[in-house]
Amino acid sequence: MVSDPIRSRLLELADARGVSLSALSRMLGKNPSYLQQFVRKGSPKKLEETDRGALARFFRVAEEELGKPEDISSGSGGSSSEWVEIPRLVLDASAGSGALDSQDAAFDSVRFSMRWLRAMGLQPGNLAMIAVLGDSMEPTLRDGDEILVDQGQRGLRDGIHVVRVDGTLLVKRVETGRPGVVALRSDNPAYGVIECRPEDVAVVGRVVWKGGRI
Numbered sequence: 001m002v003s004d005p006i007r008s009r010l011l012e013l014a015d016a017r018g019v020s021l022s023a024l025s026r027m028l029g030k031n032p033s034y035l036q037q038f039v040r041k042g043s044p045k046k047l048e049e050t051d052r053g054a055l056a057r058f059f060r061v062a063e064e065e066l067g068k069p070e071d072i073s074s075g076s077g078g079s080s081s082e083w084v085e086i087p088r089l090v091l092d093a094s095a096g097s098g099a100l101d102s103q104d105a106a107f108d109s110v111r112f113s114m115r116w117l118r119a120m121g122l123q124p125g126n127l128a129m130i131a132v133l134g135d136s137m138e139p140t141l142r143d144g145d146e147i148l149v150d151q152g153q154r155g156l157r158d159g160i161h162v163v164r165v166d167g168t169l170l171v172k173r174v175e176t177g178r179p180g181v182v183a184l185r186s187d188n189p190a191y192g193v194i195e196c197r198p199e200d201v202a203v204v205g206r207v208v209w210k211g212g213r214i
Contacts, residue, residue, distance in 0.1 A: 053125025085109035126152035136186040145212035153206035
């Protein structure tokens with residue numbers, strides 16, 4: 001089965017990153033032998049969309065390198081088609097002073113209804129959960145809230161986004177009304193507005209949902 005190009009590519013990426021298949025399987029929330037069986041025994045025959053998306057983000061490669069969309073099992077007919085696991089990443093998007101993007105490996109996952117994601121127009125492979133630090137986006141986002149980030153929406157447009165500025169991740173309300181200027185605004189009036197040139201702002205993704213303690 002290793003001769004299959006998808007399986008060979010997965011082995012190549014794992015070797016280059018110095019990570020074992022069992023560690024990758026645990027990252028996906030699966031049995032440690034899950035990817036070993038996929039590569040060596042051909043079971044499962046195809047990677048599920050959420051697994052492919054999580055692996056692609058971990059290796060920083062296009063999802064197509066690990067399987068085309070039409071090749072991914074939809075899991076129809078069983079509970080796997082009703083729920084998908086969205087990875088929680090080991091990084092924090094600060095809503096205050098910022099946090100460096102030093103690690104982005106998934107350490108856990110949150111289960112979402114596939115029907116709900118479709119209704120929201122969201123693709124599971126583009127999604128990730130991260131935690132908010134700080135109070136600059138209160139009362140909209142509070143310290144410790146977890147946000148669902150759609151990494152498929154990376155264009156500069158108005159709305160709450162995770163952005164990277166000078167290597168720092170921030171959660172801010174993006175405003176693009178002034179030519180040549182991107183304003184990063186906090187919902188907490190105690191914080192000032194950050195003004196940047198469009199080329200200095202990299203949009204990581206749009207915040208599409210939040211969860212947190214009451």
